[in-house]
Amino acid sequence: MPTAVAVTSADMALPAQDDRTMPGVVLRDLDQRPLEQTLAELHTLTEQHGYLVVVCSQATPESVVRRLHTLRSLLESDRIALFRPELPPLGVAVLARQLRQLASCDLSPGVLASAGRLLTHYIHAGAVLGSVARLDRVPVGLREHAKSWVPGSQFAVAAHPEPQLVRIAPGATLKGPEFGTWMLVAKGQLQSDWIAGLAAEWNVHGLHEAPLPAESPVWWGTGRLVEYCSHLADLSVLYQLVTSVRQSRCHWCGLDVIGDRCVFCSATPPPAHQPPAPRALEQRTPA
Template sequence: MLQIVLPVALPPVPLYDVLAPPLLTLDTRDHGDIDEMVDELGAACTRAAHTLLIVPSWLDPATRVRLRTARRLLQPAPLSLVEVHVPPLALSVLARQLTVLSEAVAEPSRLASATPLLTRELVIGACLSSISGYPHGSVPLHAHLSSYLPWTAFVAMLGPAGGVARATAWRPPASTAMRRTRLLHGRPGTKGTGWARAAVALHLGASTAEEVPQAPQAAAWWGSRRVVEFVAAIEDPQELLNAVLAAPARPCQWCGATVIGNSCPFCAMAAPHPAAPTGHAPQRTGPACLGSRGAE
């Protein structure tokens, strides 16, 4: 089983009505000393056969350096460190997906290396009251000027089809058309952002929409004091599992672990050539991988 660890505390998300192992949070604010961080990470590694530490890019640089150093010092412990560039709510969703899948995917290395795949399956964005401080892409001048108009709101989306648009004229790109999805969004805080539940759910084709607590890191990540994050995620966990199991995988030439992509999440060795599908079917654990058994 793969244990999921986050180096920052985030509000939980009500995604998937199945039991899953608890998400472990490492409070890095109290770890100015590298020895303390190594001790706590080492203790976490003893609780499970494999551990995946997900490090967001918005964590302060000094803490990220200490986490990488701790990971190197703990080798050869089965600990993988994966860095992701997603906002706080998307990180909560990603962590929940990984904990749910951790009991259904027999090979921890396959699931750990599927993190970029799971991220691409999310539709990530936010409603902003202003884009004057938006740090994740170029914004047209006319959009900057309209930020100063009263009751103006904008939609910012991430990914290849991302961008910024006025909320009144926003429509999601065709590339975001997904299967049955559940929309999770923060609490609308102003008159200009109160459209989130109805408008975003409608345009993204989400079957349900649910309000979640706003992460305290959201305002800094999106560059706006008034922000409503939203994430549309695949609603059926079995469909998510099928996507992970169907992804082309290969054995790592260094440690032999089955991985998706070009880098092994545990020994960090890169593939010398493009990945090729393995010749055997992926293994699952148990006859009913993801049956609904109650909320976490």
């Protein structure tokens, strides 16, 4: 069975992008169900799939994250990877779906898990916000804080890969990707058509809608938002990106990985061997 890719709530499991996309595993209510029940669930998943990659956002409740670490420790398993990229929740959901796409390919578990770090560089994620007064994920100046109190003000924010913040006005724009992408939009408690204009400016291949993740208002500091994520959707492009990167073997658990850290055991490569420094010449007393 292919490596399983899991999320911690149903709204983070986006519909399949193509026929090959693997179904998403939803680990529901981990912090509310009995420990024995959730332990049996993760044990079954690892036995069925061999390896499990759990993708969750920085806004995932800490009680859920603690339960994940507890379960991993109780199972004493290096076959469960916990990945929390610094992306907004909609971006995390998109990344999880990209990993589900790649799970159908001939990638080893270590390469698939570490591909998440690589693919985050190709995700452009942000939102239109009705207020930035409680936004702490992107630098906000005093002027923008003050303008948040002006009725009707809206702000365009890019959180990744490069923080950007502009007040929406004629001519306002955000720097976008220099390659072809698709855009996903999730609407909260805000009415705005600005993102449609941004999509046209970025020349996206298409624009789709999705439900707003429940974690998004926590991440952005307001429920008055429209979240967006521009991403690569073609499986062949994703596969080429991942397989073009040099692979190495984790010196601790032995998995093939890409990048400088194994997502399963968190080991980093040992320091490169350096020849010993030349010893000082001993002073010798003439005979």
